[in-house]
Amino acid sequence: MQPYQYSRLSYPDQGSGEAFRLLLLHPSLNQDVPLQCTIQHHDLARAxxxxxxxxxxxxxxxxxxxxxxxxxELRARYNLKQALLSLRLLHQPRTLWIDAFCINQGDDDERAQQVMLMRTIYSQAHRVIVWLGDRTPDVEHALRLATNLRQVSLSVASSPADHHASFWDTTAIRTLAAAEGLFAIGELADLFDRPWFTRIWCVQEVVASSAAVARCGDLEIPFADIVGAASIVHKFRDGMVTGRPLEFWNTVALQKYAEWPLSPREGSIGVLEKALMAARDFESTDPRDKVFALLGLVSESKGWFVEPSSIDSIGVKLIRQAASTITQLVSGKGYTPKQLKIDYRKSVMEVYRDVTRFILRKAPRVADILCQAHHLTDPGERKYWPSWVPDWSRKRNTAVLGGMGVFTADDMWLEQEDKGLSPTHHDTLFLGGFGFDRIIRVTEVLECDIQDALELDILWLQLFDIAFLESWQEPYPLAGMEETRGMAFLRTVMVGELGLILYDGLMGELWSAASATNTLKLPRDYTRAENDGSACMMNLIQCDHPGMARLAQKAQGGIAAHFDRIAKSLGYGRRLFLTEYGRLGLGPRVSRPGDAVTVLYGGRMPFVLRQQGAHHLLIGDAYLRDDAIMSGSVSKAVRGGQGVHHKVTFEIR
Structure with a gap:
């Protein structure tokens, strides 16, 4: 039998509406009868x-x-065939939109045009059917449990002790266990392991929907019931494990089903850079779709728009306000920048490079997106891939330290020369900033399993060549930092104030206060964390050294597991380092002695750069145990022509 031959769709510039195809699935009383269908062309506005x-x-x-x-004939893989067999009606045809059949996958131009319509296609559908796969013996119980979990999570408030409680001791879980027992939680967790929850296109398909149901074989429940349980399953799986998109689905649940919007722009999940960061762990058959699948969901798809933030500096707020005003004054369809056009003729690197450059250049011109360049190997070995371009096809391999806006190494805008417009400089950035230190020692990569102890004593030796008890009470050599070297070490491992925020689960409260007062007041009391960190060291050191008594006094009342959890969560995939001037830091996994520690204008976090001849490679972002650097006071001095450091232009390839 001959393959089905697609006829050309007509497009708006040819005098018609927005054309698309629908599939008419023919009915059958006998499930053994082969699937049959008809492809029809329609105008999207009158479908x-x-x-x-x-x-x-x-x-x-x-x-x-x-x-x-x-x-x-059309060719279908097993999963689609099973879905169609399940959806086929007995007596009447069923009208469906299915990307594999309704888009000519062999025509890149049509594919790009139809991808731009997908948000509208899913939003105008009577309902979206989320096909999770075949029915299995345990899935019925898992679906019922999902409904109960969502009800519990919406009705039971967390207790203050929940943040550091084991999963089984949290308030919501105890409530559910009392109602029906909790042996089936693993079955629900297995449901979230089904491939659908890891695919990037699936995000747009349910976010855009007006109604969605989840289906396993012949079983159906509202999709909100499943995704609403994501937060509890995330805790069950332990939120510190990277590479799982459960956290993102929990965010989708809050935005779509709990009336907690992520963006003031209707139908948006936020600006592009935030969406890319949040969806990093998702997968796609075509790596370019890690970008293309999000374009219909973000604010930029509705025009040139910048999300407001209550904690930005005055200069950044003015730029954001101006951008929003211009957007409101321009009538008609929103302008889509050239860099955001869906073009499957570009290579993966070109798509990622162009969208990164777009994010850097749009208001308010900050460098946060560069914190996503997480290298697994020496970036100099990938000759075809600029070191500053994040590889979105790779899952997260470390925590993002600057994503929460806690630090402001530079709180103004990025200074980028326009040489990047030249065809000869597409792969190069020319960014203003200054260097202030150089790495002289690094530790092993922090990659211990969640069950294993974090060997802080070994990491200390790799930095100082002297046992912890011999030198931890020496003063930290940085002027203005009134702390011992041992306490500076523990504060570095927990990433300073960021660790304190996560320590007590304060993120929501801090941001609510910031919205009300226009200031972000960070916690500074390290007492509890240092007691816990000292207890961590006590568990690792077994000797009769005189310093043990002082360490034991510091560890009094401390709970080692608390510090261990935060350190692993924030430090995973990174290295601790020591600099020429005695600064302690937590940097990228590929850091090595000789790398420069810098501030790039517009960057909330310092960056590690590596010189290669006349240019530099971007190694990644870093935390420094230096309040003057992390608060931006040094950068303000350099911008004002004061201090010992001077502004330079870094050529980054």
């Missing part, structure tokens, strides 16, 4: 009622035929 299918293509090479238009 008949239809349902949109959200599913994963799968990797199974074994394909089956679906008879189309009577005498041609």
């Amino acid at each position: 008949p009622p239809y349902e949109a299918l959200s599913y994963v293509w799968g990797t199974d090479d074994c394909q089956v035929s679906i008879y189309c238009q009577g005498n041609t």
Whole structure:
């Protein structure tokens, strides 16, 4: 049988509306009868009622035929075939939109045009059917548990002790266990392991929907019931484990189903850079779709728009305000910058490079996106890939220290020369900033398993060549930092104030206060954390050294597991380092002695750069145990022409 031949869709510039296809799935009383369908062309604005299918293509090479238009065939993989068999009605046809069949996948131009319509296609669907796969013996119980978990999570407030309680001792879990027992929580967790929850396109498909149901075989429940339980399953799996998108689905649940919008712009999940960061752990068959699948969800898709923030500096707020005003004055469709056009003719690197450059250049011109360049190997070895371009096809391999806006190494805007407009400089950034120190020692990468103890005593030896008890009470050599070297070490491991915020689960309260007062007041009391950190060291050191008594006194009342949890969460995939001037820091995994520690204008975090001839490689962001650097006071002095450091332009490739 001949393959189905797609006829050309007509587009707006040819005098019609926005054209798309729908699939009419023919009915059958007998499930053994082969699937049959008809492909129809429609104007999106005047389409008949239809349902949109959200599913994963799968990797199974074994394909089956679906008879189309009577005498041609479409090829479907196992997962899609099972979905269609489940959805086929007995007596009447079913009208569906399915990307694999309704888009000519062999035509890059049509594919790009239809991808731009996908948000509208899913939003106009009568409902979106989320196909999670076949029914299994335990899935019915898991779906019922999802409904109960969501009800509990919405009705039971957390207790203050929940942040450091074990999963089984949290208020919500105790409540649910009392109602029906909790042996099935693993079954629900397994449901979130199904491939659908890891695919990037699935995000847009449910966020855009007006109504969505989850389906396993012939079982259906509201999708809100499943995704609403994501936060509890995330705790069950332990939130410190990287590479799981559960946290993002919890965010989607809060925004879409709990009336906690992520953006003041209707239909948006926020600006592009935040969406890219949040969806980093998702997967796509085509790596370019890690960007393209988000374009219909972000504020930039609705025009040139910058999200407001209550904790930005005055200069940044003015730029944001001006950008928003201009957006409101321009009538008609929003302007889509050239860098955000969906173009499958570009390579993966070109797509990622161009969107990174766009984010750097748009108001308010900050360098936060560069914190996403997490290298697994020496960036100099990837000759075709600029070191400053994040590889969104790779999952997170470390925590993002600057994403919460706690630090402001520079709180103004990025200074970028326009040489990047030249065809000869597409892969190069020319950024203003200054260097202030150089790395002389690094530790091993912090990659211990969640069950293993973090060997702080070994890390100390790798930095200082002298045992912890021999030197931890020496003063930290940085002027203005009134703390011992041992306490500076513990505060570095927990990333200073960021660790304190996570320590007590204060993020929501701090941001609520910041919205009300326009200031972000960070906690500074390290007493509890240092007691816990000292207890951590006590567990690792077994000797009769005289310093043990002082360490034991510091550890009194401390709970080692608390400090261990925060340190692993924030430090995973990074190295501790020591600089020429005695600063302690937590930097990228590929840091090495000789790397320069710098501030790039517009960057909340300092950056580690590596000189290669006349240019530099971006190694990644870093935390420094230096209040003057992390608060931005040094940067303000340099911008004002004062102090010992001077502004330079870094050529970064």
